[in-house]
Amino acid sequence: MEYVKGVPLLRPYIDYDNQEFWLAHREEKLVFQKCTYCGKIIHRPKPMCPACLSTDMEWIESTGLGTIYSWTTFVYDRAAYPGIRVPYIVVLVEMSEGVRLVSNIEDVTSEEMYIGMPVEVFFDKVSDDLTLPKFRKRKVKK
């Protein structure tokens, strides 16, 4: 993905509920919230477990493995974020933990994209103070 110089990067909005998720990226870790009481794995982070209403949460490191659940290519610049050169692909990844995550995919063209594609996480240091989890196509051992 090619970022356009001069357009401000969009940063996550970090609060007490989600800070572990975003801050882990600096250590190149993808983490998800897990309810300590009932074991439900949750994304996006929430103040309370929607299954059992517990507020006791821990954070588990993801395997980083998932498959493409859906995707789109931003083709037309006026319907896209001006800070990234079109065309660019946004993906919805279903992780092996069962949660879904919006991200980007690199090194894959629109023509090669398909739902169900196995992917794995990598970390893109977009700027000195922003590292984002992104995905690449994953080879699956037969």
Next chain:
Amino acid sequence: MKSIKNKVAIVGIGLSGFSKDCKKTELRMACEAIKDALDDAGLTPRDIDGMIKQTDDSADEHAITSAMGMPNLTFYGETRWAGAPCGMVMQAATGVAAGACHTAVIYRAVNGGSGLRSTPSMRSSGQLSTADLLHWAFHSPFGLMTEQGAVAMLAERYMYEYDIKKDQFGPITVTCRQNGAKNPNSAYFKKPITMKDYKESKMVTDPLRALDCYEKFDAAAAFIVTTPERAKYLNHPPVMILGAAQGSVPETENMCGYYRDDVTGLPEMAVMGKRLFKMAGVKPKDIKFAQLDDAYTPLVPMQLEALGFCKKGKGVNFCGDGKKIKAGGRLPVNTAGGSLGEGHIHGMNHVIEAVHQIRGTATLQVKNAKIGLVATGAGGPAGGLILGR
């Protein structure tokens, strides 16, 4: 269960034209639409004691009471996002039915064509509320910033799950534009399109083409609701509210409900529809016309499924080549054009067209249009109305 069925009537409507730059403030647009609705009903600002606004509107209730000299406002509130038109009517109607107010106005005024956008976007003012930030923060760093992109991911999955082919959403936008082409108030009056135009329309966010997506306009609309007793003395036969509901469920979000089991199912629309039909005491087969949220074409078949007009995954078949959903079809949809064929004012014009149909004053009048449905907020917090005589 007690309900508001048959306790409240829509008695006045006002709708501006659709402009790319009307050179008016949103406050002025709101006041003009409210004045049109008052005139339509045969009421004055003194008669208004209730008011419901859309949260995102810049023209607030206090500015309007000042601008229009409304000395009697004692009930007001707000609701937000795309389900708001029906939700606002419901909230105003609740106030009337409960006796908290007697005559209430609902309005929206948006400089969508010339000014601020109503949804968070890089090209808007950059002023996002905390709620917006929380909703969008997990998407915007990855360049998922626009509704077109958000809906495209829902559409891609929907096509995958139900084997929907490229261009199968086309007849929806063609039908809306054909309806709108006959509507003198439409931005697309005398400008119908064909499937050929659709197929040649540029790709925006794959698989959505430009003609799958609404355009932004400056526009405003208002409605007035009151008791059936007062309605007897006003200008038009009352349009009765038979059912009204809103819908929100876990992971409901504006166009980005990506985190639930079934991302193409519009569960908030389903929960809204269930309450709506139960309150009205009717079934989908009783509905003579439907004004559906057509901000993006894939949302129309998804709504038909969620509201029970057809089985899950059969919405695109239902729309087919447009025969069933055009005027004269089994279920005429968006008879004034809707967002794609009349212009976008966030579903407000959908309510107005439903009122016209029930009154019998629509341009494309449905025969025996004694009961109709409006749905707003597909792909997000939902709102719905069933209106009748």
